[in-house]
Amino acid sequence: MPFLDAVRLALATIRVQKLKSFFTLLGVTIGVMFLIAVVSIVEGMGNYMENEFIGKLMGVNTFELRQRPNMVTGNVTRETWLSWLRRPRIRVSDVEPLATQLPAGTRWAHTSTDQVSVQSRYASPKDLEASAVDGDYFTIKRLDMAQGRAFSAQELQLGSSVVVIGPEVAKRYFPNLDPIGQELRLAGRPYTVVGVTESQGSIFGMSLDQFVIAPYRSPLRRVVNPPGVVDAVIFQSPTSEQMAESMEIVRGLMRGRHHLRPAVEDDFALQTSEGALAFFDKIKANLVAAGVVLPAFGLIVGAIVIMNIMLVAVAERTREIGIRKALGAKRRDSLAQFLVEAATLSTVGAAIGITLGIALAQGIAAATPLPASVAPWSIVAATLLGAGVGIVAGIYPASRASRLDPIAALRQE
Amino acid sequence: MSVTPDVLRDSEPGLATTAERQAVVDRAGQTPGREWVIVTRNLQRHYDMGGEIVRALRGANIAIRRNEYVAIMGPSGSGKSTLMNVIGCLDTPNEGEYWLNGQLVSKMKDDELARVRNKEIGFVFQTFNLLPRATALHNVELPLVYAGVSSEERKRRATEALERVQLGERLHHRPNELSGGQRQRVAIARALVNNPSILLADEPTGNLDSKTSEEIMKVFEELAQQGQTVIMVTHEPDIAQHARRVVVLRDGVISNDGPPSRVIPEYVQGH
Numbered sequence: 001m002p003f004l005d006a007v008r009l010a011l012a013t014i015r016v017q018k019l020k021s022f023f024t025l026l027g028v029t030i031g032v033m034f035l036i037a038v039v040s041i042v043e044g045m046g047n048y049m050e051n052e053f054i055g056k057l058m059g060v061n062t063f064e065l066r067q068r069p070n071m072v073t074g075n076v077t078r079e080t081w082l083s084w085l086r087r088p089r090i091r092v093s094d095v096e097p098l099a100t101q102l103p104a105g106t107r108w109a110h111t112s113t114d115q116v117s118v119q120s121r122y123a124s125p126k127d128l129e130a131s132a133v134d135g136d137y138f139t140i141k142r143l144d145m146a147q148g149r150a151f152s153a154q155e156l157q158l159g160s161s162v163v164v165i166g167p168e169v170a171k172r173y174f175p176n177l178d179p180i181g182q183e184l185r186l187a188g189r190p191y192t193v194v195g196v197t198e199s200q201g202s203i204f205g206m207s208l209d210q211f212v213i214a215p216y217r218s219p220l221r222r223v224v225n226p227p228g229v230v231d232a233v234i235f236q237s238p239t240s241e242q243m244a245e246s247m248e249i250v251r252g253l254m255r256g257r258h259h260l261r262p263a264v265e266d267d268f269a270l271q272t273s274e275g276a277l278a279f280f281d282k283i284k285a286n287l288v289a290a291g292v293v294l295p296a297f298g299l300i301v302g303a304i305v306i307m308n309i310m311l312v313a314v315a316e317r318t319r320e321i322g323i324r325k326a327l328g329a330k331r332r333d334s335l336a337q338f339l340v341e342a343a344t345l346s347t348v349g350a351a352i353g354i355t356l357g358i359a360l361a362q363g364i365a366a367a368t369p370l371p372a373s374v375a376p377w378s379i380v381a382a383t384l385l386g387a388g389v390g391i392v393a394g395i396y397p398a399s400r401a402s403r404l405d406p407i408a409a410l411r412q413e
Numbered sequence: 414m415s416v417t418p419d420v421l422r423d424s425e426p427g428l429a430t431t432a433e434r435q436a437v438v439d440r441a442g443q444t445p446g447r448e449w450v451i452v453t454r455n456l457q458r459h460y461d462m463g464g465e466i467v468r469a470l471r472g473a474n475i476a477i478r479r480n481e482y483v484a485i486m487g488p489s490g491s492g493k494s495t496l497m498n499v500i501g502c503l504d505t506p507n508e509g510e511y512w513l514n515g516q517l518v519s520k521m522k523d524d525e526l527a528r529v530r531n532k533e534i535g536f537v538f539q540t541f542n543l544l545p546r547a548t549a550l551h552n553v554e555l556p557l558v559y560a561g562v563s564s565e566e567r568k569r570r571a572t573e574a575l576e577r578v579q580l581g582e583r584l585h586h587r588p589n590e591l592s593g594g595q596r597q598r599v600a601i602a603r604a605l606v607n608n609p610s611i612l613l614a615d616e617p618t619g620n621l622d623s624k625t626s627e628e629i630m631k632v633f634e635e636l637a638q639q640g641q642t643v644i645m646v647t648h649e650p651d652i653a654q655h656a657r658r659v660v661v662l663r664d665g666v667i668s669n670d671g672p673p674s675r676v677i678p679e680y681v682q683g684h
């Protein structure tokens with residue numbers, strides 16, 4: 001069967017009947033457009049999570065020891081939540097015994113964070129996230145300084161009243177001033193700014209540059225946590241294999257320190273960036289499902305429209321079908337002709353939809369904090385879907401064409 | 414070399430009686446040999462028109478040799494169109510046998526009939542039946558498309574066929590850019606492009622003025638002289654005059670068969 005002829009014929013039909021074709025293809029175009037846009041945005045969020053967000057929040061080959069997970073997959077029941085709250089806290093006294101048992105090259109840090117009122121001579125008080133940290137915190141978190149410096153070993157050791165702040169904090173509290181050496185008050189106590197980090201950008205519109213970090217032994221520790229307690233201990237291994245090994249060591253040591261019997265579950269959480277990703281993947285699956293189901297209605301409407309148009313085309317071109325049959329077209333030739341025509345029509349609709357969908361996704365990415373990334377698989381899927389919709393919609397009209405009696409068809413005016 | 418069968422020489426009276434026609438068909442043998450391009454035996458075709466049975470063919474016997482130029486005549490309602498559809502493999506008889514080029518067509522299924530139409534029959538219609546949106550070249554290519562001929566070969570053969578009917582200059586014109594006579598010549602080129610056993614023309618001059626009709630008849634004449642079997646259905650004596658043999662159909666059976674010089678006057682008289 002002349003496949004290319006049928007494709008050419010279908011394209012010629014579209015060109016000749018622009019307005020009719022526009023309405024014919026509208027359903028498929030809109031369906032595919034939203035499919036591409038939604039998938040692009042979900043995919044963009046996914047890439048963002050994997051490449052930026054996780055790196056920023058967790059760091060590479062890093063795991064955290066916490067009392068309870070701070071990123072949770074699925075629903076947590078009230079009972080579970082309460083049992084987490086009853087767990088013993090992670091203590092600063094846990095850090096040293098763990099760190100000494102881990103393979104050489106393993107970095108550690110610990111952090112305790114809370115909302116703290118921050119104020120300077122140039123700005124009114126406002127609650128900000130303030131962390132009291134120790135260890136290789138800046139290295140593990142990949143926080144580079146734009147101005148000034150990180151804490152010295154001595155400052156960490158002595159608990160000096162110094163802070164490193166995010167660029168947004170610097171801008172708000174020291175407008176048009178050099179923040180280095182200035183005084184910043186945390187919960188009423190004075191600290192000296194020694195460094196401003198580089199911008200960490202934002203996630204979904206939330207700035208990552210609004211934070212204050214002080215040494216653990218500074219007075220801040222008494223504000224953010226009860227005495228001796230830390231929120232999380234962070235370990236970074238040189239390789240992912242060593243990370244797995246280190247996690248088992250930490251697990252064993254912590255169970256020992258908490259006197260857990262073998263059958264009892266862990267009363268602490270070991271959280272990895274993979275775990276956080278799994279959490280996001282679950283959200284992503286739901287978003288993709290929603291993003292696929294809604295445009296599917298558009299495609300169903302599109303299929304019905306195409307079926308109608310093809311029935312009209314078969315009726316209008318009965319004589320042509322008769323001529324072709326008289327000249328030797330078999331049933332499957334007539335069938336193929338109209339199937340290819342329907343598929344071509346809806347593939348063109350899908351192609352337009354893909355273009356518009358990409359434009360829509362880019363537009364949304366530009367106008368809102370949502371990132372967008374066009375997934376190659378979604379283009380392939382949309383194209384196949386377009387052709388598939390056309391074939392499904394074309395089956396009934398095409399089979400009617402193929403069953404026409406050539407004599408009756410030739411007699412048609 | 415004589416291309417006309419002995420029983421059908423213009424000088425002879427032809428097959429005037431039913432018995433004579435039966436004899437020829439019988440002589441074609443149980444399985445007709447190569448010289449017989451068409452043999453029908455006791456062809457019957459009836460339609461159910463809302464409970465009423467219309468008997469369009471009631472036992473037609475025809476034998477046509479290769480290279481004959483035959484006109485089939487008959488008043489309307491004589492079964493002429495039905496016979497043409499059966500001979501053209503667009504329809505199958507309810508009873509009887511139809512042999513085309515050594516193949517028993519009367520028992521074939523749809524797709525086999527499509528293949529036979531493609532290979533053995535070149536149609537020329539009263540209304541030309543060209544695809545309006547396709548160029549002359551593409552129209553002529555169509556039978557080759559369904560024969561599975563490659564695109565290059567298709568172009569070459571379609572161009573040749575159009576040159577044969579003096580339309581080599583009009584390859585890329587659409588039907589609405591051509592005159593009636595030119596359209597019918599495109600249709601003839603399309604009919605010939607796949608080298609069919611028979612050229613089957615249904616009132617080929619019905620939509621043409623008399624001058625153009627003569628032009629088309631000249632083309633048929635040349636084709637017949639080149640050895641192409643031509644079967645032409647017509648109700649116009651002037652057109653039937655061009656054939657070497659005229660078969661008259663009346664009430665679904667053959668009522669006369671012979672050279673135009675004898676049959677046409679008898680037909681006109683009986684009308």
